[in-house]
Amino acid sequence: MKNLSQKIIEKIKQEGVEPTPKWEFVLKNSFFWGAFVLAVIIGGLTFSIILHTLLNNDWDLYMQLSGGLTKFIIVTLPYFWLVFLGLFTIIAYINVKNTKKAYKYNLQMIIGGVILISFLLGITFYNLGVAASLDRNLIQKLPPRYHSMVDANINLWQRPEEGFLSGSVESLDEYVLKLKDQNGDIWEIILSEDILEIVPDFILEDSSKIKIRGKIIDDNCLDKCFYADMVRPFDNPRDMLKKGVIEKDILEKMNLHMQKARPMMQGRILRDLVL
Numbered sequence: 001m002k003n004l005s006q007k008i009i010e011k012i013k014q015e016g017v018e019p020t021p022k023w024e025f026v027l028k029n030s031f032f033w034g035a036f037v038l039a040v041i042i043g044g045l046t047f048s049i050i051l052h053t054l055l056n057n058d059w060d061l062y063m064q065l066s067g068g069l070t071k072f073i074i075v076t077l078p079y080f081w082l083v084f085l086g087l088f089t090i091i092a093y094i095n096v097k098n099t100k101k102a103y104k105y106n107l108q109m110i111i112g113g114v115i116l117i118s119f120l121l122g123i124t125f126y127n128l129g130v131a132a133s134l135d136r137n138l139i140q141k142l143p144p145r146y147h148s149m150v151d152a153n154i155n156l157w158q159r160p161e162e163g164f165l166s167g168s169v170e171s172l173d174e175y176v177l178k179l180k181d182q183n184g185d186i187w188e189i190i191l192s193e194d195i196l197e198i199v200p201d202f203i204l205e206d207s208s209k210i211k212i213r214g215k216i217i218d219d220n221c222l223d224k225c226f227y228a229d230m231v232r233p234f235d236n237p238r239d240m241l242k243k244g245v246i247e248k249d250i251l252e253k254m255n256l257h258m259q260k261a262r263p264m265m266q267g268r269i270l271r272d273l274v275l
Contacts, residue, residue: 032098039092040114044121045134046085051122052131053078056235058153064213065156065164076152089114132235147182157211158182165189165226166211166234172204179212179226187224190217191231199231209234 053076058065062072092114093107125131138150148155157166158181167181175196177189189212203210211232217225 028098029100032095036092036095036099039088039095040117041121043085043088043092043114043118045125045130046081046088047118047122048125048131049135050078050081050085051126052135053081053151053153055126058156058211061213075156078150078152080149085118089118154182160187160216160224160226163213163215164211165214167209169204169206169208169210171206177204177228179210185224187226188221189214190225190227192228195228195231203231203233 057076059072062069066072066075089111093110096110096114122131135151139147142150154166157164159165160181165179165181165187167179167187170178170180170186172178175191175193177191179187179189181187202208211234212226212228213230214226214228217227
C-alpha cells in the first residue's frame with residue numbers, strides 16, 4: 001500500500017498536477033444549487049398555472065362544450081404547461097445530481113421532492129393570484145395563433161356555428177353588444193332582458209372578456225349576428241368573488257341563470273343531433 005501511495009505521489013510530482021482550489025468546488029456547488037432553486041420556482045409557477053387552468057375550467061358546461069366528461073378532460077388538459085413542468089423537473093434533477101453528496105439520493109427521491117416542492121409553491125402562487133396574472137399577461141402578449149396553446153378553452157369557445165363565442169366587448173347599446181372575437185371579427189350580440197338584469201354591468205364594459213352561449217342569427221342581419229342565451233365572464237366568477245370584484249348575491253343570480261340556461265342548451269344540442 002505504501003509503495004502504491006508513493007508511486008501516485010511521484011507521478012503527481014512528475015506530471016505537475018495541482019489540486020483544484022476549494023473555491024472552485026464551492027462555486028460549482030453553489031451554481032448547481034442556484035440553478036436547482038430557479039428550476040423549482042419556475043416549476044412552481046408552472047404548477048400554479050396548471051392549477052388555475054383546471055380549477056377555472058367550465059366543468060359545469062362540459063356536456064354542452066364537448067358532449068361528455070372524458071372528452072372534455074382530454075380536450076382541456078393544459079398539455080403545454082404539463083410538458084413545461086416536466087422539462088423543469090428534469091432540469092432540477094440534473095442540477096441536484098451535480099451537487100456535492102448527490103450520490104446519497106436516488107432518482108425517485110429527487111423527482112418526488114422536486115414535484116412536492118413545485119406543488120406547494122404552485123398552491124402558494126395560485127392563492128396569491130400570481131397564476132391568474134401570468135395567464136392573463138401571456139394571452140395579451142402572445143400572438144392570437146398561440147393563445148390556444150396556453151389556454152385550451154379558447155378553442156372550445158370559438159365555435160359560433162356550434163353556439164359558442166368569446167372575445168372582448170367593444171361597446172354596448174341597449175340590447176346590442178359589439179364583440180371582437182378571438183380571430184378579430186366583429187359580432188353584433190343580441191342580449192335578452194334577463195341577461196341584462198342578471199349580468200353585472202362591469203362584465204359588459206368595454207374591453208371585458210366574456211364567453212357567450214347562443215346561436216347565429218341569419219335573418220335580417222347585415223353583419224355577423226349572434227343571439228345570446230347565456231353570458232359569463234372569461235375569468236372564473238368564484239375567483240372574482242374571492243377577489244371582491246363581484247358580490248355574492250350577484251354571483252348566485254348568475255349561477256341561477258346558468259342553471260336555467262343549461263337544460264335549454266342541452267335540448268338544442270339534442271335537436272341538432274337528431275336533425
